[in-house]
Amino acid sequence: MRSVVHKAYGQIQSTGRVTLFKSLHPDYKDGEQMRDFVYVKDAVKMTLFLARNRDINGLFNLGQGKARTWNDLVYSIFDALEMDSKIEYIDMPEHLSPKYQYFTEADLKKLRNAGYSESLFTLEEGGK
Numbered sequence: 001m002r003s004v005v006h007k008a009y010g011q012i013q014s015t016g017r018v019t020l021f022k023s024l025h026p027d028y029k030d031g032e033q034m035r036d037f038v039y040v041k042d043a044v045k046m047t048l049f050l051a052r053n054r055d056i057n058g059l060f061n062l063g064q065g066k067a068r069t070w071n072d073l074v075y076s077i078f079d080a081l082e083m084d085s086k087i088e089y090i091d092m093p094e095h096l097s098p099k100y101q102y103f104t105e106a107d108l109k110k111l112r113n114a115g116y117s118e119s120l121f122t123l124e125e126g127g128k
Contacts, residue, residue, distance in 0.1 A: 004037075008077050017086035018074045025102045030089040031071035036063035036105045039126035042118075049116050056114045063106025064120050076123040 008018045022030045046062050071087065078085040092100065108116075 004073065005077060008074055009081075012077065012081060012083065016083075017088055018077070019088045019090045020070050020074065021092040021096075021100075022089045023102070024092060024097055024100070028102050031074070031087060032069045033100075034067035034069055034103045034105070035073075036065065036067050037073055037123060038063045038106070039121040041126075042120045045118055046111065046116060049118075050114075053115070058110070060111050060114075061106045061108065062111065063108070064122075065106055065108040067103060067105040068123055072123055076126070079124070 011018050020031045021033070023033055025033075028034075042064065043062060046060075050056060050060060074087055075085050
């Protein structure tokens with residue numbers, strides 16, 4: 001699956017805007033659905049920590065540990081490109097709506113308890 005940032009960047013370069021799905025959930029406005037976006041450098045550092053500490057095993061939930069909105073992600077991309085944000089909200093395809101997750105957030109307790117103490121990039125820091 002292609003990175004959301006890469007896909008959004010391509011949309012911005014070709015159309016000057018980004019499309020996001022409209023929300024079908026009454027608790028979330030359009031673009032306010034939340035995900036735990038993790039910066040690739042953080043994902044690599046966490047993975048290398050686990051690979052170097054072979055005595056640590058099991059399944060680990062990796063992420064940034066703080067859910068942010070799709071709007072936040074897109075605003076961050078536009079800011080990094082020094083452009084005004086232009087978002088168009090489009091209908092969600094019918095086949096996705098029953099499975100769509102409106103909130104995901106990694107619980108990093110197990111990783112932190114295993115000794116991982118590095119600070120993580122925010123969306124805004126990752127775009128710089």
